[in-house]
Amino acid sequence: MQYFDCELAIALGTRNQQPGKGGDDERKGTQPMTAMFPLVSPPPTAYLNDLLVRIAVSLQLTPTQYRDAVRHYEAVAKWLSAADSPLARFLPGIFPQGSLRIGTTVRPLGRDEYDLDLVCELLAMLGFHDPVWVLDLVERRLRAHGTYGPMVERMNRCVRLNFAGQFHLDILPARPDGALGGTYLLVPDRRLEDWKPSNPKGYAAWFDRQSTYRRVAMTRAIEPLPQPEGAEDKTPLQLAVQLFKRWRDVRYDDPDLAPISIVLTTLAGTYYLGEEHPLEALVGIVVRIDEAIPVTGRLKVCNPAHPEEDLSERWDRNPAAYRTFVSGIRDLRAKLTSAPSLEGLPRLREFLEDLFGEGVATRALRDQASTIEGARARGGLTLLSASSGLSTVAASGSTLVRSNTFYD
Amino acid sequence: MTRHARYHPSVRLSVAAQIAQMRVAHPSWKLAAWRCGEARWVGTLRPSDASITYAVTLAYRLGRRPRLSVTAPALVRRPEAEIPHRHQDGSLCLHLPDEWDSTMSIAETIVPWATLWLYHYELWHATGEWLGGGAHPRLRPRVARRVAEAARRREIATAGAA
Numbered sequence: 001m002q003y004f005d006c007e008l009a010i011a012l013g014t015r016n017q018q019p020g021k022g023g024d025d026e027r028k029g030t031q032p033m034t035a036m037f038p039l040v041s042p043p044p045t046a047y048l049n050d051l052l053v054r055i056a057v058s059l060q061l062t063p064t065q066y067r068d069a070v071r072h073y074e075a076v077a078k079w080l081s082a083a084d085s086p087l088a089r090f091l092p093g094i095f096p097q098g099s100l101r102i103g104t105t106v107r108p109l110g111r112d113e114y115d116l117d118l119v120c121e122l123l124a125m126l127g128f129h130d131p132v133w134v135l136d137l138v139e140r141r142l143r144a145h146g147t148y149g150p151m152v153e154r155m156n157r158c159v160r161l162n163f164a165g166q167f168h169l170d171i172l173p174a175r176p177d178g179a180l181g182g183t184y185l186l187v188p189d190r191r192l193e194d195w196k197p198s199n200p201k202g203y204a205a206w207f208d209r210q211s212t213y214r215r216v217a218m219t220r221a222i223e224p225l226p227q228p229e230g231a232e233d234k235t236p237l238q239l240a241v242q243l244f245k246r247w248r249d250v251r252y253d254d255p256d257l258a259p260i261s262i263v264l265t266t267l268a269g270t271y272y273l274g275e276e277h278p279l280e281a282l283v284g285i286v287v288r289i290d291e292a293i294p295v296t297g298r299l300k301v302c303n304p305a306h307p308e309e310d311l312s313e314r315w316d317r318n319p320a321a322y323r324t325f326v327s328g329i330r331d332l333r334a335k336l337t338s339a340p341s342l343e344g345l346p347r348l349r350e351f352l353e354d355l356f357g358e359g360v361a362t363r364a365l366r367d368q369a370s371t372i373e374g375a376r377a378r379g380g381l382t383l384l385s386a387s388s389g390l391s392t393v394a395a396s397g398s399t400l401v402r403s404n405t406f407y408d
Numbered sequence: 409m410t411r412h413a414r415y416h417p418s419v420r421l422s423v424a425a426q427i428a429q430m431r432v433a434h435p436s437w438k439l440a441a442w443r444c445g446e447a448r449w450v451g452t453l454r455p456s457d458a459s460i461t462y463a464v465t466l467a468y469r470l471g472r473r474p475r476l477s478v479t480a481p482a483l484v485r486r487p488e489a490e491i492p493h494r495h496q497d498g499s500l501c502l503h504l505p506d507e508w509d510s511t512m513s514i515a516e517t518i519v520p521w522a523t524l525w526l527y528h529y530e531l532w533h534a535t536g537e538w539l540g541g542g543a544h545p546r547l548r549p550r551v552a553r554r555v556a557e558a559a560r561r562r563e564i565a566t567a568g569a570a
Contacts, residue, residue, distance in 0.1 A: 344530055346533040404521045405507060405541070
C-alpha cells in the first residue's frame with residue numbers, strides 16, 4: 001500500500017495499520033522505555049528538546065498579540081452583526097481557523113506580520129447567493145468602519161485587515177453547506193466565481209484529536225530542565241508543527257516551491273503517534289512521511305475534515321514543487337535522525353541554525369543559559385552525576401551546585 | 409576560615425577523607441596517584457546531555473587549592489578572545505580565593521563547579537558570550553565578590569520578573 005490513503009487519514013481507529021515500517025519500529029522503540037522508566041532516566045535529548053521548545057515558543061504569537069487579535073476580531077464581529085449592518089440579517093459570527101485556532105502560529109521569515117485566518121460564518125445565509133456579491137458586501141461593510149476601514153485589502157477568498165507590524169486578519173466569509181450539514185461550510189472564490197467546500201471546525205477538531213492521541217496531552221517539563229515559559233499549554237504535536245513550518249520557511253526561498261502550511265500540518269497530524277517531546281515527535285513524523293512517499297506517482301494529502309478535497313493538488317500542476325518537497329523531507333530526515341548524537345553545544349547551535357534560522361538558535365541557547373543561571377542563583381542547580389550533567393530538579397543522589405564565582 | 413582552621417584541625421578534611429568522598433560521589437572517577445600528600449584523580453565530566461564528554465584531571469594537596477584541568481579534548485580559544493576564567497597553569501578558575509577552603513568537600517564543590525564551567529565554556533563557543541558570570545582578577549577578592557553578588561542579585565531579579 002504505497003499511496004497515502006485518504007480513508008485511513010480520517011478513520012482514526014485504523015491508524016495503527018498505517019503504511020510505514022518505521023512507524024511500528026518507532027513505537028516499539030520509544031513507548032515502553034518511557035513507560036517503564038518515567039522518572040529514573042531523562043530522555044537523552046533533554047537539552048536539545050528544551051532548545052526546540054524555546055525556538056517554537058519564540059516564533060509564535062506573544063500573549064499580548066494573541067489578546068490583541070481576539071479583541072480586534074471580536075470588534076469586527078460586532079461591527080458586521082450590528083443592527084445597521086447589511087449583513088445583520090445573515091447572522092454573522094466570527095471564529096478563528098487555521099494556525100490561530102490550533103495553536104501553531106509561526107512568525108514569517110523576514111517580516112513581522114503573522115497571517116491569521118478568521119471565518120465569518122453567515123449562519124442564516126441558506127440559499128444560493130452570488131459569491132462575489134458576498135465578498136463585496138463584507139468588504140463594503142468593513143470599509144465603512146472608522147478604524148478598520150483604512151486597513152482593508154481585497155483578496156481572492158477573503159477580506160484582509162492589515163495591522164502593520166503585528167498581523168493580518170484574513171476574514172473569510174462562509175455559509176453553511178446545506179447538503180452536508182454539520183460543520184461543513186461553503187466559501188466564496190472571487191476568481192472562480194463559485195463557492196468552494198470547507199470545514200475549518202472539523203479540521204481543528206481532527207487536529208486536537210491527533211494532538212492528544214494516546215495518553216499525551218501537554219508537553220511536560222523535560223527533566224532535568226524546567227518547562228520553558230510559554231510552553232505550558234502546548235502539545236508536542238503543536239510544537240512539532242511549528243518547527244516543521246519554520247524549517248519550510250528557512251529551506252524554501254521560492255514560495256512557489258514551498259509546501260503550504262495546511263499540507264505540512266495535515267501530514268504532521270496524520271503521522272504523529274504520541275511522542276512526548278518535540279524532537280521525537282518531529283523525527284517520527286518525518287520518518288513516516290518519507291516512508292509513505294510512493295515510488296511512482298505522488299503523495300496525496302487529503303483534508304481529513306473533507307475527504308474528497310486533495311490539499312496537495314497543487315503538486316499536480318507543479319511537479320518541481322513536489323520533487324523539492326520529497327528531497328527536503330529526505331534531507332530533514334537525515335539531519336533529524338543524526339541529532340541525538342551531536343556532541344557539544346556549538347555543534348548543536350549549527351544544527352539548529354541550519355534547520356530553523358540563525359537568530360533563533362542563539363536566542364534559545366541564551367534563554368536556556370539564563371534558566372540554568374537563574375536556578376544556580378536561587379540555589380536550585382544540581383549535578384546529577386559527572387557523566388549526565390546539570391539539572392534544575394533535585395533527584396536522589398544528585399549534588400547541589402553551591403554558590404561560586406568564576407574568577408580570573 | 410582557612411586561617412581559623414589551623415587551630416581546629418578537626419574541621420579540615422584530610423586528603424584521605426576527600427578521596428573517600430570522591431569515591432562515593434563520583435564512582436566513575438579513578439584515583440590515579442596518591443603520594444607525598446598529593447592525590448590525583450582522573451575522570452570525565454559531561455555538563456549536559458548535548459555536550460562533549462571531557463576527560464579531566466584533578467590534583468589536590470592539603471593547604472593548596474584543588475587544581476582541575478581538562479586533558480581531552482583540548483580547550484580551544486575563540487579567534488577573537490582567550491579562554492576566560494583559567495589560571496596560568498591552565499587549570500580552571502572555579503571560585504574566589506575565599507570561596508573554598510579545606511573544610512569543604514571537593515566532590516561537592518569543585519566537581520559541580522567544573523561541570524558548570526564546561527557548560528559555559530561550550531555556550532561561550534556557541535554564542536560568543538560568557539554567560540556564567542564571574543569576577544575579574546584585577547579586582548581585590550572582596551570587591552570582586554561584591555561585584556559578582558550584585559550581578560547575581562540582578563540575575564535573580566530578572567529571573568523573578570520573567
